[in-house]
Amino acid sequence: MSAPMLTPWGERLDRDAPLPEYPRPQLVREGWTNLNGVWSYAITRFQASDPLDVADPVAAPTVWDGEIVVPFSPEMPLSGVGRALGAAETLWYRRAFTLPQRAADERVLLHFGAVDQSCRVAVDGVEVGGHTGGYLPFTIDVTAALAGGDQHELTLAVRDVTDAAWLARGKQSSRRGGIWYTPQSGIWQTVWLEVVPRVAVDALVLTPDLADGAVEITVGSVHGADAAAHVEISAEGAVVATATVPVGRAARVALPVPVRPWSPADPFLYDVAVTLGDDAVRSYVGLRSFSVGVDDRGYPRLLLNGAPYLPVGLLDQGYWPDGGYTAPSDAALEYDIRLAQRLGYTMLRKHIKVEPLRWYHHCDRLGMLVWQDAVNGGTRYRPSIITAPVFGAPSLDDTRHARFGRADAVGRERFEVELIEMVEHLRSVPSLSLWVPFNEGWGQFDAARIAVLLRHLDPTRPTDHASGWHDQDAGDLRSLHVYFRPVRVPRGSDRRVLAVTEYGGYSLAVPQHTWTRKVFGYRRYRSRTALLRAIERLHDREIAPAIARGLAATVYTQLTDVEDEVNGMVTYDRRFVKVDELAVRAMNDRLRQAASTRAAVREEHA
Numbered sequence: 001m002s003a004p005m006l007t008p009w010g011e012r013l014d015r016d017a018p019l020p021e022y023p024r025p026q027l028v029r030e031g032w033t034n035l036n037g038v039w040s041y042a043i044t045r046f047q048a049s050d051p052l053d054v055a056d057p058v059a060a061p062t063v064w065d066g067e068i069v070v071p072f073s074p075e076m077p078l079s080g081v082g083r084a085l086g087a088a089e090t091l092w093y094r095r096a097f098t099l100p101q102r103a104a105d106e107r108v109l110l111h112f113g114a115v116d117q118s119c120r121v122a123v124d125g126v127e128v129g130g131h132t133g134g135y136l137p138f139t140i141d142v143t144a145a146l147a148g149g150d151q152h153e154l155t156l157a158v159r160d161v162t163d164a165a166w167l168a169r170g171k172q173s174s175r176r177g178g179i180w181y182t183p184q185s186g187i188w189q190t191v192w193l194e195v196v197p198r199v200a201v202d203a204l205v206l207t208p209d210l211a212d213g214a215v216e217i218t219v220g221s222v223h224g225a226d227a228a229a230h231v232e233i234s235a236e237g238a239v240v241a242t243a244t245v246p247v248g249r250a251a252r253v254a255l256p257v258p259v260r261p262w263s264p265a266d267p268f269l270y271d272v273a274v275t276l277g278d279d280a281v282r283s284y285v286g287l288r289s290f291s292v293g294v295d296d297r298g299y300p301r302l303l304l305n306g307a308p309y310l311p312v313g314l315l316d317q318g319y320w321p322d323g324g325y326t327a328p329s330d331a332a333l334e335y336d337i338r339l340a341q342r343l344g345y346t347m348l349r350k351h352i353k354v355e356p357l358r359w360y361h362h363c364d365r366l367g368m369l370v371w372q373d374a375v376n377g378g379t380r381y382r383p384s385i386i387t388a389p390v391f392g393a394p395s396l397d398d399t400r401h402a403r404f405g406r407a408d409a410v411g412r413e414r415f416e417v418e419l420i421e422m423v424e425h426l427r428s429v430p431s432l433s434l435w436v437p438f439n440e441g442w443g444q445f446d447a448a449r450i451a452v453l454l455r456h457l458d459p460t461r462p463t464d465h466a467s468g469w470h471d472q473d474a475g476d477l478r479s480l481h482v483y484f485r486p487v488r489v490p491r492g493s494d495r496r497v498l499a500v501t502e503y504g505g506y507s508l509a510v511p512q513h514t515w516t517r518k519v520f521g522y523r524r525y526r527s528r529t530a531l532l533r534a535i536e537r538l539h540d541r542e543i544a545p546a547i548a549r550g551l552a553a554t555v556y557t558q559l560t561d562v563e564d565e566v567n568g569m570v571t572y573d574r575r576f577v578k579v580d581e582l583a584v585r586a587m588n589d590r591l592r593q594a595a596s597t598r599a600a601v602r603e604e605h606a
Contacts, residue, residue, distance in 0.1 A: 004077035004321070004322060005077075005321035005322065005515055005572060005573050006077065006321070006322045006573065007320060007321065007322055007323075007328055007332060007573050007574050007575075008573075008574065008575065009327075009328040009329040009331060009332040009335075010077070010078055010320070010321075010322035010323065010328040012329075013069075013078055013328055013329070015037070015038055015069050015080070016037050016038060017034070017036065017037060018036050018037065018069060018070075018071070018072070018078075018328075018329075019034075019036055019071065019190055019326075019327075019329065019330065020034055020036070021330045021358060023111070023113055023189070023190040023192060023356060023357060023358060024111075024357050025284075025357060025358060025361035026204070026283055026284070026357060026360075026361065026428055026429070027201070027203075027204050027281050027282075027283055028281060028282040028283065029194060029196070029201075029279070029280070029281050029282075030280075031100070031194070031195065032192055032193065032194045033097065033099075033100070033192060033193040033194075034190065034191075034192050035070070035095065035097060035154070035190075035191040035192055035193060036070050036071055036190055036191060036192075037069065037070060037095075038067050038068070038069055038070075038095075039067070039068050039069075039070050039093050039094060039095040040064040040066070040067060040068070040093070040094045040095065041064065041065055041066065041067070041068035041074065041081065041091065041092060041093055041094075042060075042061045042063070042064045042065045042091075042092040043065060043074075043083065043085060043089050043090065043091055043092070044061055044089065044090050044092065045088060045089060045090075046088060046089055046090040046159065047088055048159075051118075051159075051161045051164065051165035051166075051167055052118055052132055053159070054090070054118050054119060054120045054130065054157050054158070054159045055090040055092075055120070055157040055159070056120065056127070057120045057121055057122035057127055057155045057156060057157040058122050058125055058126070058127055058155075060092055060094060060122075060155045060157070061092055064092070064094065066080075066081070067080060068080060068081050068093070070093070070095075070187050070191060071113065071187045071188055071189050071190055071191065071326055072188070072323050072324070072326050073116070073184035073185055073186050073187070073188050073324050073325065073326070074091065074184075074185065074186060075182060075183065075184045075185065075324065076184060076322065076323050076324040076326070077321075077322045077323075078322045078323050078326070078328060084183065084185075085158075085160050085183075085185040085186065087159075087160070087161040087162065087164045089159075090157050090158065090159060091157075091158040091159075091160070091185055091186045092155070092156065092157055092158075093154075093155065093156040093158070093186070093187065094153065094154065094155050094156075095153070095154055096151060096152065096153050096154075097151075097152055097153075097154060097193065098150050098151055098152075099146070099150055099152060099193070099195070100195060102195045105197070105198045106143075106195050106196060106197055106198065107141055107143045107195070107196050107197070107198060107200070108141070108142050108143045108146060108193060108194075108195055109139050109140070109141055109142070109193065109194045109195075109196060110123070110128070110139065110140045110141075110142045110154070110191075110192075110193055111137065111138075111139050111190075111191065111192045111193070111194065112131070112137060112138055112139075112140075112187065112189070112191055113137050113188075113189020113190045113191070113356055113357075114134060114135055114136060114137060114187075114188055114189040114325075114354070114356075115131060115134065115138075115156070115158060115186060115187050115188070116134030116135070116158075116160055116184065116185050116186060116188060116325075117132065117133070117134040117158075117159065117160045117161065117162075117167050117168070117169070117185070118130070118131070118132040118133075118134075118158070118159050118160070118167075119131055119156050119157060119158045119159070120156070120157045121140060121154070121155070121156055122145075122154075122155040122156075123142045123145040123146065123152060123153070123154055123155075124145055124146060124147040124152050124153055125147075125153070126144075126145035128140050128141075128142045128145045132167070132414075133167075133168060133414075133418050133421070134160070134167075134168060134169075134188075134375075135168060135170070135353065135354040135375045135418070135422075136354060136418060136421050136422060136425060137189070137357075137425065156186075156187070158185060158186045158187075160183070160185035160186070162174050162183040162185075163183075163380070165379070165411075166377050166378050166379055166405075166406075166408045166410070166411025166414070166443075167377055167411070167414070168375040168376065168377040168414075168415065168418055169183075169375070169376070169377060170352045170353055170375045170376065171317070171351075171352050171353075172184065176563070177518075177520075177564055178520045178564055178565070179520070179565065181319060181562060181563050182324065182563065184324045184325060188324065188325045188326045189326065189356050190356070196279060197278040197279045198223050199221060199223050199224040199227055199276060199277045199278075199279065200221060200222075200223075200224070200276065200277075200279040201219055201220070201221060201229065201274055201276050201279050201281045202220050202221050202222050203218075203219070203220030203221075204217075204218070204219060204220065204272075204274060204281065204283055204428070205217070205218040205220070205250075205427060205428055206272060206283060206284075206285040206428045207250075207427075207428070207460065208262075208285055208286060208287045208288060208289070208430070209252070210259065210261060210287045210288055210289045210305060210306075211289065211306075212252075212254070213254060213255050213256075213257050213258075213259040213287070214252045214253060214254045214255060215233065215252070215253050215255065215270070215272075215285050215287075216250050216251070216252050216253075217231055217243070217245050217250070217251055217252075217253055217272075217274075218245075218248070218249070218250045218251075219231075219245050219247050219248070219274060219276065220247070220248065221247045221248070221276060224247045224276060224277070225247060225248060226247070227246075227247045227276060227277065228244050228245060228246050228247065228276075229244070229245045229246075229247060229274050229275060229276040230242070230243075230244055230245075230274070230275045230276075231243045231244070231245050231253060231272065231273070231274050232272070232273045233253060233255065233270050233271070233272055233273075233285075234270065234271040234272075234273070235260065235268075235270055235271075240255060240256050240270075241253050241254065241255050241256070245274075247276070255270070255287070259287050260287065261287050261288055261305045262286030262287055262288040262367075262430050263288065263304060263305060263367065264346045264367040264368065264369060265367065266367070267286065267364065267365060267366060267367030267430075267431075268286065268287075269284040269285065269286050269364060269365060269430065270284060270285050270286070270287070271283075271284050272284055272285055283428075284364070284430075285428070285430065286364060286430030286431070288304065288305055288430060289303070289304070289305055289306060289460070290302070290303070290304060290433045290434070290460065290461050290462060291303045291306070291462070292462055292476050292496075292497055293308070295308055297550075299498075299549075299550040299552065300494075300495065300496060300497040300498065300550075300552065301497060301552045302434075302497055302552055302553055304369075304433075308595070310547065310552065310553065310554075310591065310592055310595040311346060311347035311369055311371075311433070311553045311554070312344065312345055312346050312347065312554055312588050312591055312592065313345055313346070313347030313348060313349050313369070313371065313553065313554060313555040313556070314340055314343075314345050314347075314348055314349070314555065314556050314557075314558060314559040314569070315349050315351050315502060315555055315556065315557045315558035315559065316336065316340075316348040316349060316350055316351060316558065316559045316560075317351050317352075317353065317558065317559075317560065317562045318350060318351070318353045318355055318359070319560070319562045319563070319572075320332070320572075321515055321563075321572045321573055325353065327356075327359075330358055332574070333355075333356075333358060333359045333362055334362050334366075335574060336559060336560065336574075337359075337362050337363060337366055337368050338366065339559070339569070339570060339577070340368065340559060340569075341366065341367075341368065342581050342585065343569060343579070343581055343584045343585055343588070344584060344585035344586070344587070344588030344589060345368075345556075345588060346367075346368065346369055347368065347369035347370070347371060347433070347553075347555075348363070348368055348369070348370055348371070348559065349370075349371040349373065349436070349501065349555045350370055350371065350372050350373055351373050351439070351558075352373050352374075352375055352376060352439060352442075353373070353375065354372075354375065354422060354425070354426075360426065360429045360431065360432065363429075363431040364429060364431045367431075368431055369431055369433045370429065370431045370432045370433060371433065371434045371435075371436055371464070371555070372422075372426060372432055372434070372435055372436065373436040373439060373467075374415075374418075374419050374422060374435070374436065374437045374438070375418070375422075376438070376439065376442040376443040377411055377414070377415055377443045378404065378405035378406050378408075378411060378415075378442070378443025378445075379405040379406075379407070379408065379411075380405060381404075381405050381441070381442060381443070382403065382405070385403060385404060385405075385441045385470075386440050386441045386442055389440070389441070389468070389469035389470070390469075390481065390483055390484065391484060392485075393469070395469060395470045395471045395472070396441075396470055397472075398441075398444045398445050398446060398447050398466075398470055398472060399445070399446055401445050404441060404443065404444050404445055404470075405442075405443055406443055406444070406445040412445055412446075415443070415445075416450070416453070419437060419450070419453075419454075420453075420457060423435070423454070423457045423458055427458055432461065433461060433462075434461055434462050434463065434464060434476075434477075435454050435458070435461055435462075435463045435464070436463075436464045436467050436501075437450050437451070437454060437463070437465060438450070438465065438466050438467065438470075439467045439468060440467065440468040440469060440470075440481065441466075441468070441469060441470045444466060444470055447465045447466045447470070447472045447474060447475075448465065448472040448473070448474035448475075450465060451463050451465035451472075451474040451475040452474075462475075462476035462477065462497070463475040463476055463477070464476070464477040464479045464499065464501060465477075465479075466479065467479045467481070467501045467502070468480070468481035468501065468502060469481065475496065476496055476497055477496055477497050477498075477499045477501070477553075478490075478494045478496045478497065478498050478499070479499050479501045480498075480500050480501065481500075481501060481502040481503065482500055482502070482503045483502070483503065483504075483505055483522045483557075484522070486542055487500055487503055487538075487542040487543055487546055487551075488542070488546065489546050489549045489550050489551055497552045497553065498550050498551050498552055499551070499552055499553035499554070499555075500543075500546070500551060500553070500554050500555065501553070501555045502555055502557050503538075503543075503554070503555070503556060503557065504522075504535065504538060504556045504557050504567070505521060505522035505523070505557040505558070505567040506521070506522065506523050506524075506525060506531055506534055506535055506538070506567060507519070507520075507521020507522065507523065507524045507525065507531075507565075507566045507567040508524070508525050508526075508527075508528065508531045508566060508578050509521075509524075509566045510566075510571050510576050510578065513561075513571035513572070513573055513575060513576050514561075514566060514571075514572075515561070515563050515564070515572050516563065516564055518564055519564055519565075519566045520564040520565050520566065520567075521565065521566050521567045522557075522567065528578055528579070528580075531578060531579065532579050532580055532583055532584070535579065535584070535587070536583065536587050539587050539588075539590070539591060540587070540590065543591060544590055544591055544594040545594070547591055547594040547595050548594045548595075552595075554591065560572060560574065569584070
């Protein structure tokens with residue numbers, strides 16, 4: 001790779017205060033401390049046979065290699081490091097921090113948005129906890145470890161084996177290239193501190209019930225088991241409902257009718273304020289429902305708020321050339337969503353990644369549906385399992401775990417634990433409309449059982465149990481990936497919703513805007529005009545007729561270029577949109593017109 005490719009936001013990065021926004025819009029509390037910025041780092045050798053082993057954080061090195069800008073991984077340009085972490089190494093972090101004055105009974109919570117893959121944490125020389133799973137947040141109560149005075153020291157030891165074990169790794173690969181991307185490690189989301197009362201709102205679950213015009217609210221509190229919280233729900237600044245909610249038990253709060261539904265066309269959000277003792281937090285909720293039904297011709301359809309809705313979507317990897325997993329700014333996150341909207345798309349399939357909560361917040365307030373992938377793990381994948389089906393191959397039984405890279409029972413168990421944690425983490429996101437546990441056989445196992453698990457965990461959203469291939473006749477979608485053959489509605493009956501969940505991938509390499517000299521794409525074009533014509537022809541000749549014959553959702557590949565891949569609507573650096581925005585929007589409007597004559601007559605389930 002030549003000189004680092006920077007986005008416009010990366011060029012303007014403030015090293016001392018990157019990503020300064022409050023990182024958890026779904027549960028906002030005043031009085032917090034952002035720990036992003038310049039830390040010390042070091043990389044040392046570490047030999048261990050167990051991929052979960054991590055060095056003792058109390059035994060930090062005495063000599064440090066230099067400075068790193070958190071929350072950017074050391075492999076990424078914006079970190080200021082430019083060095084990869086090996087599977088037999090430890091990445092060390094250290095920084096000092098100052099606590100605000102606090103009462104004797106207040107707690108100090110240390111929050112990590114995400115650390116890839118495993119870590120152990122120490123404060124003032126005392127180990128306080130750790131975490132495994134590179135895509136989910138964790139919180140540590142560090143109160144007992146704090147030494148006297150206002151100045152304190154935070155140390156992390158991180159280990160990342162990428163694909164040398166069964167741990168969740170997403171599209172990171174030690175052999176990057178094509179659809180597999182550069183590995184990265186360590187802290188990649190915001191680190192922050194809160195001082196909270198002993199009895200505080202530690203969790204908040206908001207579940208809308210559009211049919212009854214109500215919100216089900218569950219307040220979680222580690223130390224407030226016998227307490228009750230006061231809840232106020234507001235619309236456009238006016239309080240419309242109040243309630244007293246017992247901690248740990250779901251309570252329904254009715255809203256005055258008519259309620260205002262949330263949708264991409266009208267992403268209206270009710271504000272929620274919760275007070276528990278001396279603690280006060282703010283949140284929001286959108287009144288909407290996601291389900292499946294049958295239209296007047298017997299075609300299964302996805303329903304939004306009880307009516308047929310055609311999600312016209314883009315595959316969204318969420319990668320940045322300068323920050324990797326980490327967007328260089330909050331405005332950059334918003335840019336991607338707004339670009340998709342300008343192009344006429346109403347859904348983003350978040351592909352093999354869990355984003356920071358601010359990304360979901362932007363989708364909520366701007367009106368962008370989200371299909372959420374789980375992050376794959378497992379050992380090395382066989383081309384016969386993950387690649388051959390793109391050219392046509394039968395679905396294989398995924399209860400034969402070894403062929404899918406899932407022979408290790410501990411790895412399968414860990415995937416289910418992280419799947420459950422992901423659902424709990426994101427269940428209150430209004431825009432999230434569908435779960436995708438497996439993609440193209442990558443680490444897939446027992447997908448039919450996993451679909452049942454997801455239905456039990458979250459009966460309010462449908463599931464695409466096996467996106468692409470190796471269908472196990474389960475879940476709510478019959479999910480197809482089509483790249484090297486025409487898009488056609490398959491023959492035969494299926495009770496499930498038919499969706500083409502990846503297709504297209506048409507490519508244009510834009511000079512001065514490619515990440516490498518070697519580029520990857522399924523069909524390559526030499527000009528912006530030729531690319532647009534090909535995309536329009538694909539949709540007008542294949543996708544729109546398929547919608548009229550029962551196709552119920554589309555996901556075009558993809559929103560942005562990523563590393564070798566040059567099949568995005570915009571270049572990797574977000575500086576050049578490859579298509580005419582108005583023309584693509586009109587094309588997507590024609591898809592909606594093809595679906596507009598179908599009316600649902602029976603709703604089956606969420």
